[in-house]
Amino acid sequence: MGKKLKPTQNFAEIVFNDPVLGILLVLPLLFWVLATIIYPLFNTIYFSFFNIRYIGVPFQPVGLTNYKYVLQDPSFLLACGRSALWTLINVTLQIVGSLVVALILNQNFRGRDFIRNWVILPWVLPTVVVAIMWKWILDPTHGVVNYLLINLGLLAEPIQFLASPQWVMPTTIFINTWRWTPYFSIILLAALQTIQRELYEAAAIDGASTWNQFRYITLPVIAPVLSVVALNSFLWSVNIFDTIWLLTRGGPIDYTTTLPIYIYKKAFQEFRFGEASAASIVMFLGLLLIVVVYLRRLFRESEEEGL
Amino acid sequence: MKKRSGSFGKHFSVLLVIIVFVGPMVWILINSFKPTVELLSPSPTFFPRNFTLEHYWNLFRRVNFSRYYYNSFIVALSTAVITALAGALAAYSVYRCRYPGRKILFRLFLSSYVFPKVLILVPLYIMFSQLNIIDTPLALVAAHVMLTAPFSVWILRAFFESIPIAIEEAALVDGANRLQIVFRVFIPLAAPGIAAIGINGFLMSWSEYLFASVLAITDINKTLPVGMAYFLQEYSIEWGVMMAGSVLIALPPVVGFAIAGRYFIEGLTAGSVK
Numbered sequence: 171m172g173k174k175l176k177p178t179q180n181f182a183e184i185v186f187n188d189p190v191l192g193i194l195l196v197l198p199l200l201f202w203v204l205a206t207i208i209y210p211l212f213n214t215i216y217f218s219f220f221n222i223r224y225i226g227v228p229f230q231p232v233g234l235t236n237y238k239y240v241l242q243d244p245s246f247l248l249a250c251g252r253s254a255l256w257t258l259i260n261v262t263l264q265i266v267g268s269l270v271v272a273l274i275l276n277q278n279f280r281g282r283d284f285i286r287n288w289v290i291l292p293w294v295l296p297t298v299v300v301a302i303m304w305k306w307i308l309d310p311t312h313g314v315v316n317y318l319l320i321n322l323g324l325l326a327e328p329i330q331f332l333a334s335p336q337w338v339m340p341t342t343i344f345i346n347t348w349r350w351t352p353y354f355s356i357i358l359l360a361a362l363q364t365i366q367r368e369l370y371e372a373a374a375i376d377g378a379s380t381w382n383q384f385r386y387i388t389l390p391v392i393a394p395v396l397s398v399v400a401l402n403s404f405l406w407s408v409n410i411f412d413t414i415w416l417l418t419r420g421g422p423i424d425y426t427t428t429l430p431i432y433i434y435k436k437a438f439q440e441f442r443f444g445e446a447s448a449a450s451i452v453m454f455l456g457l458l459l460i461v462v463v464y465l466r467r468l469f470r471e472s473e474e475e476g477l
Numbered sequence: 478m479k480k481r482s483g484s485f486g487k488h489f490s491v492l493l494v495i496i497v498f499v500g501p502m503v504w505i506l507i508n509s510f511k512p513t514v515e516l517l518s519p520s521p522t523f524f525p526r527n528f529t530l531e532h533y534w535n536l537f538r539r540v541n542f543s544r545y546y547y548n549s550f551i552v553a554l555s556t557a558v559i560t561a562l563a564g565a566l567a568a569y570s571v572y573r574c575r576y577p578g579r580k581i582l583f584r585l586f587l588s589s590y591v592f593p594k595v596l597i598l599v600p601l602y603i604m605f606s607q608l609n610i611i612d613t614p615l616a617l618v619a620a621h622v623m624l625t626a627p628f629s630v631w632i633l634r635a636f637f638e639s640i641p642i643a644i645e646e647a648a649l650v651d652g653a654n655r656l657q658i659v660f661r662v663f664i665p666l667a668a669p670g671i672a673a674i675g676i677n678g679f680l681m682s683w684s685e686y687l688f689a690s691v692l693a694i695t696d697i698n699k700t701l702p703v704g705m706a707y708f709l710q711e712y713s714i715e716w717g718v719m720m721a722g723s724v725l726i727a728l729p730p731v732v733g734f735a736i737a738g739r740y741f742i743e744g745l746t747a748g749s750v751k
Binding site (some may be wrong): 187188189191192193194195196198199200202203206207209210211213214217222226271274275277278279285287288289290291292294295296297298299301302303304305309313314317328348351352356368404406408409411412416419429430433434437438440443446447450453454457461464465468469472473 | 487488490491492493494495497498499501502504505508516517520521538562563564566567569570571574575576577580582583584585586587588589591592593594595596597598599600601602603604606607620622623626627630631634655656659683684686687690691700701702705706709710714716719720723724727730731734738739742751
C-alpha cells in the first residue's frame with residue numbers, strides 16, 4: 171500500500187520535510203503517552219521497592235521485601251498456575267473454535283455477509299453485559315441451561331456453574347472463549363477467502379479427500395494467520411481481568427484468581443500497593459519474551475509497508 | 478459444485494453458529510420484557526406471555542441508572558473527541574512528516590497497545606490521588622484516552638495512505654500554509670477514518686471496567702459498567718432490572734457497530750492478512 175508514495179517521493183520528501191510541524195502535531199499524544207503510560211510504568215518499578223499502605227503519607231523504602239513477600243505467597247504461586255492454565259486452554263479453544271467457525275462461515279449460504287458481520291456481537295458487547303447475560307443463563311435456579319439439562323434428563327440437580335470449585339474455571343474459560351472466538355474467526359475468514367475455489371474443485375476432480383484438501387490447500391494459506399491469532403489470543407487471554415472479575419470476583423475462595431485478579435485484589439482490597447507493584451513486575455518479566463516476539467512482528471509488518 | 482454433506486449440514490452449522498454467538502443477547506432482550514413472575518417461574522417461557530416495560534421503569538426509578546448513563550456518556554464523548562483529535566494529528570505527523578525519531582514515536586504508540594494494562598493501574602491510581610483528581614470524570618477520561626488513542630494511530634494508517642499526497646501538494650502550490658493543509662485540506666478528507674477512531678474510542682470508554690472501577694468511587698460518579706457491576710455482586714440479584722440495564726448498556730455499542738462495523742472488520746482483517 172505504501173508503495174503508492176513512490177512516484178512523487180522526491181517531491182514529497184521536500185514538501186514534508188518539516189520537523190517543526192511534525193513534532194508540533196505529535197506533541198499532544200506524545201505527552202499523553204509519556205504522562206499516563208511511560209511515567210506510571212517506571213513508577214511501578216519504583217513503587218515495588220516501597221511499603222505503600224496509605225496514599226498521602228511518605229512511602230517507606232523496604233528493598234526487596236515486596237518481592238520476597240510475593241514470591242513466597244502461596245496464593246501468588248497458585249495465581250501463576252491458574253493464569254498459565256487459563257491462558258493455555260483459552261488459546262487452544264479459541265484457535266480451534268475460530269477455525270471451525272471460520273470454515274462454517276466460509277460456505278455459500280444466503281445472508282452470508284450479514285451473518286458474518288453480526289457473529290462478532292459477543293466481542294462488541296460490554297463485558298458487564300456479557301457477565302450479566304451468562305450469570306442469568308447459567309443461574310442454578312432460574313437459568314435456561316440448567317432447566318434444559320434437567321428436563322432432558324441429563325441432570326438430576328442443577329449445576330452451580332459459577333459457584334462450585336470444580337465448575338467455575340471451565341465455565342469462565344468457556345465464556346471468555348465464547349467472547350473472543352468470533353473475533354478471531356473473522357480474521358481467519360478473511361484469509362480463507364483469499365483461497366480460490368478452483369483449487370478445491372481441481373483437487374476434488376483429482377480425487378483428494380476433504381481432509382487432504384484442508385491439509386494441503388487450506389492449512390498452508392492460513393498457517394501464518396493462525397500464528398497471528400495465537401499470539402493475539404495469548405496476549406489478551408493472559409491479561410483478561412474484567413470478564414473473570416465480573417463473573418466471579420476471583421472466587422469461589424480463590425479458584426479463579428489469576429494474576430491480574432491477584433494484583434487487583436492486593437492493591438484495591440488489601441491496599442498493599444507495594445506488593446501489587448512487585449507482583450506486576452514479576453508478571454511482566456514472565457510475559458517479556460512473548461511481548462518482544464509480538465512487538466518485533468508488529469514492527470516488521472508496519473515497516474515493511476514503508477513507513 | 479461441492480457434492481458432499483449437502484445443504485442440511487451447511488445450514489445446520491450456520492444456524493448453530495448464530496444460536497451460540499447471537500442467541501444469548503437475544504435471550505436477554507426477550508427476557509427484559511417479561512414480568513418478574515414469568516421471569517423467575519420454574520418453567521420458563523420463550524416469548525413473554527405478558528409484555529411489560531416495568532424493568533425499564535424500575536431502572537430509572539429505583540437505581541441511579543440515569544446518572545450512570547449520563548456519566549458514561551460524558552466520559553465516552555470526551556474520550557472520543559480527544560482520541561480523534563490527538564490520534565489524527567499524531568498520525569499525520571508520523572505518516573506525512575519527515576523528521577528524525579518519528580519511527581521511534583510510531584513504535585512507542587504501537588507498543589503501548591501491547592503491555593498489560595493492569596501494570597499501570599496502581600501507579601495511575603496513586604498519581605491521580607496525588608493530583609487530587611481521583612473520583613472525577615477527568616481521571617477517567619485521562620485513563621481512557623490512554624487506552625484508545627495510541628492504537629488509533631495504527632488504525633488510521635490505511636485511511637491516511639488512501640489519500641494521495643498530490644492533493645496536499647496542490648494545496649501547497651495554491652499557496653496554503655502547512656497548518657492550513659492539515660486542518661482545511663487533509664482532515665476533512667480523512668474524516669471517515671477520524672470518525673472511526675472516535676467511535677472506537679467512545680465504545681471502548683463506554684465498556685471499560687478495570688480503570689473505571691478504581692477511578693470512579695462515589696455512586697454519583699460511577700459509569701454504567703461500574704454501577705451495574707455493583708448490583709451483580711449482591712446476594713439476591715434483581716434479574717429483571719439487570720436484564721433491562723444490559724439491553725440499554727449494549728445499545729450504543731450495537732448501534733455504533735452497525736454504523737462503523739465494517740471499518741472495524743476491514744481494519745481487523747487488513748492488519749493480519751497479507
